[in-house]
Amino acid sequence: MTDRAETAGTAYEPLTTETLAARLGSVGAITDKLGGDTDHWDVAEVGDGNLNLVFIVRSDRGAVIVKQALPYVRLVGDAWPLPLKRAFFEYHALIRQAARDPGSVPEVYHFDEEQALIVMEFLSPHVILRHKLMAGERIEGLARRMGEFCARTLFRGSDLGMDTAERKADAALFLGNVELCDITENLVFSDPYFDAEMNHHTPGLDPLVASLRADSDLKIAAQELKAAFASNAETMLHGDLHTGSIMVTERETRVIDPEFATYGPMGFDIGMLMANFFMAYYAMPGHIAEEAARREYQEWILGVIGEIWEVFAAEFSRLWRSERRGILYQASLFEDQGDHLGAEQALARRLAHIWRDTLGFAGIEIIRRTLSLAHIAENDRIEDEALRASCEGRGLVLARALAVGRGEFAGMDSVLSLARAIEKRDWA
């Protein structure tokens, strides 16, 4: 899959549309896909994310994606340096995700650590899920795919499924992803709760922001979840699993961009994912004018949230019963002694633990996407400030309830009922 020898030893240099063909034209893994006639490669830079260079390279034989890290945050420039090694972590996360949930992520053709670049499958005609949500389009199988992805990657990267020496070595490896964890630790868990430099929010939210920053219970919840994120190395997380990290067609769902991968608590990925659907749900008044159509699409979004959890729990349970070969909850203590019910009781408690974390992280993610640096397109594209404030404000109200009350929801129905009640409420 990788043939580093061909480019190894060359000092890092960012690619350009002009130099790409010459520099990568001798990499077998790429010419296998595009052929060797580099004069006729068509190279376009398409990076619309915040951090990296992304090229589509096409020939008459095929197309590949070339993603290269820059030594700073692209969105901000070299005032915010960011290490190239994030490409290393993205590569390592991608190959693990591919092994744990085959077909879920783009296939990696080539990785060059020195150049911080990954050449991978070009997904077409896939688009970023966030755009489909703003367009009010439905994706067949979306919730099922994401529920399975979470269950398989989170279970199989943990001491439930892995050999523990391997799990510990992997946890140690990903502890090197310090700078990207630092971004999460600051932007997600702390910045929203004080007057941090890069914060910004819709002006109409001022009173709500002041009340959240004065809310000790909420701040403590955020810090308890931060402590879990920073130290509870349960499994390899995607680390940035929002609706901008998912590419879809009408019928297919793929997950991209795991450069924030780190070992952390299972609920982090699922919670972040749910949070982004909740925000899309509340943003719909800014995207679908016709009320009946909007309500119908909003219910579809809530259905996706409910089904993600349902599929996650079912698939996690299936893996618990069939692949529990790690050091935790060994069969020798349960099934081998005829104590099948003990294993089921343990599973129920484990799911309850993940459920509580999931709701907490979901709340924290909504708050940070509304008050901290990186907001979501669904809200940003609402030009009417008062309307945007009402969409974002509803999200914040739900978020606070989820984060502080994460241990007090009996199940998804209660969460969705609360979400609907907040949506119906008049906004002052």
Place this chain on the structure above:
Amino acid sequence: MTDRAETAGTAYEPLTTETLAARLGSVGAITDKLGGDTDHWDVAEVGDGNLNLVFIVRSDRGAVIVKQALPYVRLVGDAWPLPLKRAFFEYHALIRQAARDPGSVPEVYHFDEEQALIVMEFLSPHVILRHKLMAGERIEGLARRMGEFCARTLFRGSDLGMDTAERKADAALFLGNVELCDITENLVFSDPYFDAEMNHHTPGLDPLVASLRADSDLKIAAQELKAAFASNAETMLHGDLHTGSIMVTERETRVIDPEFATYGPMGFDIGMLMANFFMAYYAMPGHIAEEAARREYQEWILGVIGEIWEVFAAEFSRLWRSERRGILYQASLFEDQGDHLGAEQALARRLAHIWRDTLGFAGIEIIRRTLSLAHIAENDRIEDEALRASCEGRGLVLARALAVGRGEFAGMDSVLSLARAIEKRDWA
């Protein structure tokens, strides 16, 4: 402190009383203590632990301890290999503990990674605490010193006190201590709950052992605590903090042998420590015949347990208020906004979390020291099997209540009352 150059590059070879002086006689850090007249060094092998070679080396100028790892478990022999690198982890733990709680551990004079040996301060006239407990002797300041040791090492090795990049690097370093963690993971958390090969227990306990192995709630508690031990890298633990890892005089307390060091949950060290005092408490009928004297000494032991927690909580709180400079619960969210009470509320919740873990780990430790491979001398030296079974059995009853009910004790008084009630109960 270390001068590896002098012995570096030499292939590993176990020391003997005959070769030690010749092999270490040119190490400056040692001759500084003993002088260079190696002909008059007196070398005695005194290792009474389960794993390593331990020498006392004396001259007319002083004395040092030389501790060298063997490539197998000394107690078992080369049928149970164990990597030499545990000396590396012991060394790294010792220097961190010395920095975090000065004077708490033996001073390290010299470390040789290749030879897996540490030369350190000879503690004299210190003896292992376990022996003092069997002799019914009291140690002035014991509880205070251990409470402070736990608070300082656990707080200062965590994201509450450390720079997080440094904490993550340290967590990654100690994730390499796989084989010693594996011993803990098996012997402590799993072996007691099924018919594991190395298990042994006093025959009179058979019915109780059968009921514990059939107890789903207890097995689930053990596995939930194992999951926390294996993945919740809150802080650098001593990892084996029992009363055999503490050396004392009448007035001084020092902590030794941190080769099981790993990142894990704070409650693990405190819980293991408390467990060993509880077991000593129940073992006293085997050591102090006179009832009034026995009851008085037993109350002293319970007092030590209570005071360890009290001092731990007070010192942890002091550090929380004065040294909370890590990424968790930053002052920017609390004190800097005038929210001093929020920080105090967060502290109370954090202590409650550690309290719950502590009780759980205490229960698990009592069970493993009674049913798994390594028992405690206080029980082993009771020759009367029926008496021994009653001492051990009482411990098991308390242990089950602590492990399963760890979330349900309002404070230390409830725990000590329960311990006393179990002690008073007739033993069938």
